[in-house]
Amino acid sequence: MAKKLKIYFICGAGLGSSLACQMTAEDVLNQHGLDESMEHEAISSTPGLRTDIIVSAENFKPQFEKFDLDPAIKFVFLHNIVDPQEIETKLLPVIHELENK
Numbered sequence: 001m002a003k004k005l006k007i008y009f010i011c012g013a014g015l016g017s018s019l020a021c022q023m024t025a026e027d028v029l030n031q032h033g034l035d036e037s038m039e040h041e042a043i044s045s046t047p048g049l050r051t052d053i054i055v056s057a058e059n060f061k062p063q064f065e066k067f068d069l070d071p072a073i074k075f076v077f078l079h080n081i082v083d084p085q086e087i088e089t090k091l092l093p094v095i096h097e098l099e100n101k
Helices: 016-031 058-066 084-099
Strands: 006-011 037-042 053-057 074-078
Touching: 006 016, 016 037, 016 053, 016 084, 053 058, 053 084, 058 074, 074 084
Parallel strands: 006 037, 006 053, 053 074
Antiparallel strands: none
């Protein structure tokens, strides 16, 4: 069995929107039989994170570009962080790509 991917959901404070996004993503992944390791965190905690994937809102993209992050980390930026359709369309291909490495 493959190791679980670590997915972080990042928002400004690491509370409301990242948790809402994580909960929606858990539903989407469950529907596809995927069981990955998920956490949510504030954007200020991003430097130093050890993770495979970071999921966040598009408006945080410029902030991530200022951080010196592991180039192996994959980013998924969402317009609507609680839209299951968008999460499915954008996150699942990244998960499959990493699982097949």
